[in-house]
Amino acid sequence: MTLTWLGRVALYICFVGSIGGVIEQIVALRHRRASRALWWAGLSLAGIVAAIAVMEFALVTHNFSLAYVAENNATFTPLLYSITGMWSALEGSLMLWVLLQSLVTLGVLFYYRRDAADAVVRWAGLILFSIGGFFTLIMMGPADPFIHNAALVHQGAGPNALLQDNPLVAIHPPLLYLGFVGFSVPFAFAIAMLITGRVQDRWPLEQRRWTVLAWGSLSLGIVLGAWWSYQVLGWGGFWGWDPVENAALLPWLTATAYIHSVIVQDRRGLFRVWNLSLAVATFALTILGTFFTRSGVLVSVHAFSSSTLGPILIGFFFVIVVVGAGLLAWRGDRLRARVGVDHPLSREGLFVANNILFVGFAIVVLLGTVFPLLYQAINGTQVTVGTPYFASVAAPVAVVLLLLMAIAPLVSWRSADAKVLWERTRVSAWAGVVAVVLLLIFGVRRPAEVVAVFLSVLAAGAALRTLRGALVAAIRRGAWRSVLRAPATGGMIVHLGVVILALGIVTSTTYVRRAEVTLASGQSTVVDGQLVRFMGFHAVSDALRSATQLKVSVDGHELRPAVTTYHGRGGTTVGTPAIDSNLARDVYVTFDAVGGNGSTSGAQVQNNLPAGSVVLGVTVEPLLAWLWLGGLTIGLGSALSFFRRRYGDEASK
Amino acid sequence: MKRSVMVSALTAMVVVVALSLFLATRHPVGGATNTQSPLLGKMAPVVSGARLGGGSPLNIKDDRGKVIVVNFWASWCGPCVTEAPNLSTFAWQERNRGVVVVGVVFDDTVSAAQAFAAHYGSLYPSVIDPGGVITNRYGVTSPPTTFIINAKGVVVATLIGPVSTRQLEVAVAKVKA
Numbered sequence: 001m002t003l004t005w006l007g008r009v010a011l012y013i014c015f016v017g018s019i020g021g022v023i024e025q026i027v028a029l030r031h032r033r034a035s036r037a038l039w040w041a042g043l044s045l046a047g048i049v050a051a052i053a054v055m056e057f058a059l060v061t062h063n064f065s066l067a068y069v070a071e072n073n074a075t076f077t078p079l080l081y082s083i084t085g086m087w088s089a090l091e092g093s094l095m096l097w098v099l100l101q102s103l104v105t106l107g108v109l110f111y112y113r114r115d116a117a118d119a120v121v122r123w124a125g126l127i128l129f130s131i132g133g134f135f136t137l138i139m140m141g142p143a144d145p146f147i148h149n150a151a152l153v154h155q156g157a158g159p160n161a162l163l164q165d166n167p168l169v170a171i172h173p174p175l176l177y178l179g180f181v182g183f184s185v186p187f188a189f190a191i192a193m194l195i196t197g198r199v200q201d202r203w204p205l206e207q208r209r210w211t212v213l214a215w216g217s218l219s220l221g222i223v224l225g226a227w228w229s230y231q232v233l234g235w236g237g238f239w240g241w242d243p244v245e246n247a248a249l250l251p252w253l254t255a256t257a258y259i260h261s262v263i264v265q266d267r268r269g270l271f272r273v274w275n276l277s278l279a280v281a282t283f284a285l286t287i288l289g290t291f292f293t294r295s296g297v298l299v300s301v302h303a304f305s306s307s308t309l310g311p312i313l314i315g316f317f318f319v320i321v322v323v324g325a326g327l328l329a330w331r332g333d334r335l336r337a338r339v340g341v342d343h344p345l346s347r348e349g350l351f352v353a354n355n356i357l358f359v360g361f362a363i364v365v366l367l368g369t370v371f372p373l374l375y376q377a378i379n380g381t382q383v384t385v386g387t388p389y390f391a392s393v394a395a396p397v398a399v400v401l402l403l404l405m406a407i408a409p410l411v412s413w414r415s416a417d418a419k420v421l422w423e424r425t426r427v428s429a430w431a432g433v434v435a436v437v438l439l440l441i442f443g444v445r446r447p448a449e450v451v452a453v454f455l456s457v458l459a460a461g462a463a464l465r466t467l468r469g470a471l472v473a474a475i476r477r478g479a480w481r482s483v484l485r486a487p488a489t490g491g492m493i494v495h496l497g498v499v500i501l502a503l504g505i506v507t508s509t510t511y512v513r514r515a516e517v518t519l520a521s522g523q524s525t526v527v528d529g530q531l532v533r534f535m536g537f538h539a540v541s542d543a544l545r546s547a548t549q550l551k552v553s554v555d556g557h558e559l560r561p562a563v564t565t566y567h568g569r570g571g572t573t574v575g576t577p578a579i580d581s582n583l584a585r586d587v588y589v590t591f592d593a594v595g596g597n598g599s600t601s602g603a604q605v606q607n608n609l610p611a612g613s614v615v616l617g618v619t620v621e622p623l624l625a626w627l628w629l630g631g632l633t634i635g636l637g638s639a640l641s642f643f644r645r646r647y648g649d650e651a652s653k
Numbered sequence: 654m655k656r657s658v659m660v661s662a663l664t665a666m667v668v669v670v671a672l673s674l675f676l677a678t679r680h681p682v683g684g685a686t687n688t689q690s691p692l693l694g695k696m697a698p699v700v701s702g703a704r705l706g707g708g709s710p711l712n713i714k715d716d717r718g719k720v721i722v723v724n725f726w727a728s729w730c731g732p733c734v735t736e737a738p739n740l741s742t743f744a745w746q747e748r749n750r751g752v753v754v755v756g757v758v759f760d761d762t763v764s765a766a767q768a769f770a771a772h773y774g775s776l777y778p779s780v781i782d783p784g785g786v787i788t789n790r791y792g793v794t795s796p797p798t799t800f801i802i803n804a805k806g807v808v809v810a811t812l813i814g815p816v817s818t819r820q821l822e823v824a825v826a827k828v829k830a
Contacts, residue, residue, distance in 0.1 A: 242731050273658050277665075284669075297679040314677040318670060325666035332658030370672070373679055381688050382814035383795040387729035388760055514764040516706075516771060575772065592771040617771050 003058050003066055007146035010051035011139055014098065017044025018133035021105075025126035035116055037125050041106040044132060048099045055092060055145060059085050064153035068092060068145050074158035076543035076567065081164040087173050088159040090294060090309070091145035094135055096174060100181040101132040108185055108210070120203050123192035124185075131184050134316060143309060161566040161574050164544070168228040176221035176248060180286040182214020183251055186258070187283030187320075190276045194327040199272045199335050207279065208262045209642055212490070215255045216638025222248050223501075223631030230624075231579065238627065241390040243298040246369045247289030250362055254282040257358035264348045267413060270341065273332045274355075280324030285362075287317045297373065343415035350408040357397055357404075364393045399451060402502060405495050406458035409466045409488070428461020452506040456499045463492040463499070490641030494634050501630030507623040508586070514620075516592060520613040528620040530554055530587050543567070547576065548594075550614055554580040554587045561591040561616070586624040590617035685736075685799065685814035687824075690792065692808040697721070697800065698790035705758055705779040706767055713755055713802070720828050721802040722754045722821065725788060726779075727761040728769035730796040736815035737773035743821045744777040751804075752825055755780065759788040759796070803828045 021040035028035035055068070059082045064070040072085045072092070086092040105128040112121045139145060163169050189207040193199050225248070226238040239245060258278040261271045292298055295310030341348050368385045375383045410424040432454045439450055466488050474483035483489055513528040524533035535551040538560070547564040559578035566574070580587045595609025609615070692698075700723055701712035713721050724740055726733040744754035756779030758766040763781060770779060782788055791800060801810040801824050810824050 240729065240731070277662070291676065295676075295679075297676070310679075311677055314673050318673045318677075321666060321669045321673065325662045325669070329659045329662035329666070332662055336658060370676070373676070377675070377679075381686060382732070384730045384732055384797070385795075386727065386731065512764070514768050516767065590772065615771075617768060619768065 001065070001148055003054055003063060004146045004148040007051050007054040007066075008140075008144075010047050010054060011136060011146070012047070014044050014047025014051060014102070015133060015136040015140060017041065017047055017102075018129045018136055020044075021129035022126055022133060025122050025129065029119065029122050029126075032117075035122060035125075037116070037122075037129075038106070038109050038113065040129070041102065041109050041125075044129075044136075045099075045102040045106050048095065048102050048136075051145075052086065052095055052099060055086055055095060056083060059083065062156060064156055065149055066145075067147040067149040070149045070151075070153045070156050072157070072159050074156035074567070075154075077156070077158055077164065078544060080167060080170060081159055084163070084169045084173075085159050088163045088169070091139065091143045093173070093177075094139050094143055095145055097177055097181060098132060098135050098139070100174070100178050101128070101135060101184065104181055104185060105129060105132055108188075112206075119196045120189065120192045120198060120201075123195050124188040127188035127191050128184060131188075138309065138312060142312065158566065161564075162232060164566065165232050165564075165574065165576065166228055168224055168231075172221055172224040172228055175217045175224060179214050179216075179218025179221050179248075180251070180290070182210060182217060183255060183279075183283045183286050185210035185214065186279040187324075190279035191323065191327060194276060194331050194335075197331060197335065199276070200269070204262055204265050204272070204275060208259055208266075209644070211255055211259055211262075211279070211282075212638050212641040212644075215252070215259060216635055216641070218248065218252050218255070219638065220631060220635040222252060223628065223634070227628055227631075231577065232574070238624075241365075241368070241385075241387050243292050243369050246365050247292045250289055250365055250369075251282045251285040253358050253362035253365070254278055254285060257355045257362075258282060260351055260354050260358075264351050268339075268348055270337045270339065270348060272335050272337055273328065276335075277324075277328055278355075278359075280320070280328070284317055284320045284324065285366075287313060287320060291317060292369065298369070345411065345416045345418075347408065347411050347413045347416075350404055350411055354401070354404055354408065357401060361393065361397050365390065395448075398502065399455065402452070402455035402459050402499075405498065406455060406462050409462045409492065409495070424465065425458065425461070428458050428465070431461060432457035446510050448506055449510050452502060456503050460496060460499045463495040466492045484640055485643050485645045487644055490637045490639070490644050493637030493640060495637075497630045497633030497635075497637055499630070500626050500633060504623050504626030504630055508621040508627070512619065512621045515618050516615055517618060518595075518609060518613055518615050520610065527587075527618045530585075530618070530620055531556075532587075532589070532616065532618055534614060534616065548591070550591050550616070552578070552589055552616065554589065559587075559589050561589045563591050581625050583623075583625055583629075585620055585622045588617075588619040588621065590619075592617045685797075685812040685816045685820060688811050688813050690808075690811040692791065692800070693811065695808055697723075697802040697806050697808050698787070700755060700757060700780060700787050702780040702782060702787065705756070705763070705770060705781050708778075711755065711778055711780050713753075716753045716755075717806055718751075718804050720752045720804060720825055722752065722825070723757060723791075723800045723802065724754065724816075725757045725759060725791070725793045725796050725798045727758060727796045728765040729761065732815040733769075733797045734773070736797055736817075737769075737775065739816060739818045739821070741773070741776040743818045746818075747825070751829075753777075757782050757787050759785045759793075801825065801828060 017040050021037050021044065024035055024037050024040055058066045058069045059073050060079065062073055062075050068089065068091055072088050073082055077085065087096045108128060109125055115121050158164065186207045189203055193203055230238040258275060261278065262275050264270050265272055265275055291310060291313040294313060297310065341352060343349060368389050371385050372383050411421060435457050436450055436454050439453060444450065470486040470489055471480065471483045474480050474486060515527045517525050517527060517532065519525060519534035521534060521536045524531060533553045535553065538549040538551055540547040540549055545564050545566045547562045549560040549562040552559045552561060557580045559580055561578040562576040564574055564576045575590055577588055577590045591614065593615040595611055595613040702710060704711045740754060754777035756775065756777060758779050759782040780787065797815055799812040799816050800808055803809050809828050812820065812824065
């Protein structure tokens with residue numbers, strides 16, 4: 001019982017910190033006195049850190065007196081997966097969520113400690129404390145992580161097999177959550193600006209800083225999630241338009257629209273109300289996404305925990321939307337800019353196009369995600385919406401976005417001159433033509449690939465040209481290192497990352513080759529130019545799992561595809577693919593079946609094959625590794641964007 | 654033209670509030686729903702074509718006299734992932750009891766479908782349905798949809814959504830009784 005009470009007390013302290021912060025901010029706002037919000041944020045953080053310490057202690061020492069540990073840990077769970085076990089089910093994930101929320105709240109209040117008397121910061125703090133308080137409250141009620149387990153458990157159930165298969169479980173969920181939680185900051189500032197009516201000062205740009213941080217984490221989180229499912233879940237696929245994947249994509253899309261359109265607000269003072277709406281929508285979508293993931297109303301491959309939290313989360317979503325849209329309705333008309341976009345072919349005009357695409361696509365994804373529910377409500381039968389629907393919209397959107405990336409960074413504000421634009425794009429246009437000709441000469445004929453390469457070269461050209469401009473300016477000032485903080489640097493590096501990512505996606509999906517080969521021990525075969533050799537079986541058995549690995553070599557590199565049975569949870573058996581990856585291509589090998597009786601392997605048995613032979617699934621995907629490389633570049637660019645100088649601040653530093 | 658922000662914000666609010674009320678009243682996903690379809694009580698349309706993964710062509714007419722479970726699926730379909738192991742388990746259990754499971758894969762590429770079948774260890778054959786001809790005959794709009802055909806070749810049940818092994822057992826037991 002000790003752990004239960006220690007953990008609960010820590011959670012109560014965390015909650016007191018949040019509520020104290022809310023009250024403190026209200027009092028400070030009413031009486032215009034100094035706020036001690038930082039202390040309350042510190043208290044809240046201390047509370048959740050203590051609670052997590054209790055949980056981790058219980059997990060690492062396999063202390064099954066907590067029901068959560070008994071369900072998500074086993075005596076033989078290795079240290080890494082014991083630690084990550086904290087977020088392998090709902091209750092513990094909420095602890096991670098609250099930890100990040102507390103860190104973000106403390107971070108924001110500390111960053112703006114000199115502006116603590118500013119009403120915008122006070123309101124924003126108030127809202128951040130309330131959000132933290134809300135999630136802590138859930139853990140004090142319906143999703144208590146510290147429920148006592150009175151029964152004597154000797155071994156424990158262990159985490160879900162898919163959650164102890166890959167070290168990415170330690171990175172992907174925290175990054176994704178950081179993205180989700182991070183969007184509470186622009187939301188809080190949006191509400192604060194709406195309440196105070198101050199949309200003209202520096203706050204919108206400050207808001208962007210935090211959005212970029214959250215956006216970068218979410219982007220990295222999504223890419224790493226794709227990497228993870230590529231390695232364990234699928235059959236060479238990395239994205240399936242699953243409801244849970246869409247849940248992360250939705251806020252990402254609106255946030256992407258936001259970080260673009262807020263630049264227009266900075267430079268031209270336009271789109272004020274629109275930007276506030278995007279900030280509200282983004283945060284609302286993170287909560288809606290959490291609802292999709294946790295409520296169990298949609299079928300998903302990735303839903304590791306469904307719960308009874310559905311109504312609570314949707315209620316929270318409801319409150320966010322009512323507050324946000326209500327404030328927009330009340331204040332919106334007074335906050336609008338007096339002027340509009342002068343000319344469609346101008347930087348701001350293209351930003352409008354960007355926003356229409358991102359928000360439009362978000363609506364398409366949202367509709368596709370909830371359509372099965374709507375259909376069922378009306379017709380009473382189930383329907384599935386999948387890749388064909390989403391891909392048919394995503395492909396043209398992606399083409400136009402690449403085109404925009406190729407032009408927009410080079411177009412002037414207010415109105416553009418076609419001649420100047422051609423001057424700026426000429427070099428990359430010719431480079432693109434050369435690339436296309438080379439592709440055609442080497443026999444690459446698929447239209448999707450050719451279009452993607454041409455537009456990618458153009459887009460990369462635009463980004464490089466902008467980067468070169470920033471570098472030249474920085475050198476002229478005699479401080480070349482200041483290029484890292486130049487206004488456009490982070491953004492253009494992100495664009496380069498997107499180009500790399502796009503090339504990876506298009507090439508790997510257009511030129512994917514799948515084959516199934518049957519090999520006896522010692523035999524080899526050639527699949528799509530790759531020499532695949534099967535060299536025999538290897539049995540692995542330890543406390544955690546028992547696996548039948550195949551010794552396979554692809555072009556001389558040894559791979560070990562396997563079928564693995566994890567102990568605990570009734571012995572879940574999962575296929576463990578093996579991947580030989582380099583910059584040019586990925587070879588993805590799966591252990592599909594074994595011939596003969598194969599009684600001990602756990603793999604599917606094919607009686608018509610001779611004993612000792614195996615069926616290997618071999619998938620060759622060119623340029624697949626570019627996806628992960630692009631993802632990393634995007635992360636790097638976002639990190640630089642956080643430290644970005646405002647346009648016009650060049651001289652001051 | 655100056656449109657009022659207030660009007661748009663309130664409109665958006667009404668739409669989203671309606672959406673959240675709708676979502677709040679949804680229930681977690683259960684199994685497949687047994688529905689009325691125009692095919693019930695009629696002779697089952699032809700299911701024949703090339704076998705996924707190669708081999709001799711497949712025709713369900715050859716299995717007349719057995720109970721046939723026809724399952725329409727595609728590799729991109731999430732619920733198909735959920736039901737794939739159930740169908741395999743069921744097919745294996747019933748293989749010597751006069752029950753045949755046949756998959757029909759539509760709206761999909763052959764290579765993706767093959768990889769899917771291999772990954773989920775399908776223990777039953779599937780027919781490739783290019784152009785969705787069979788799918789149209791059965792009036793299937795969305796995978797997964799499962800039909801149960803009795804020994805006389807008459808459609809006796811239509812299940813829409815991911816099926817569980819138990820559900821199939823109950824439905825087939827009813828047919829045999």
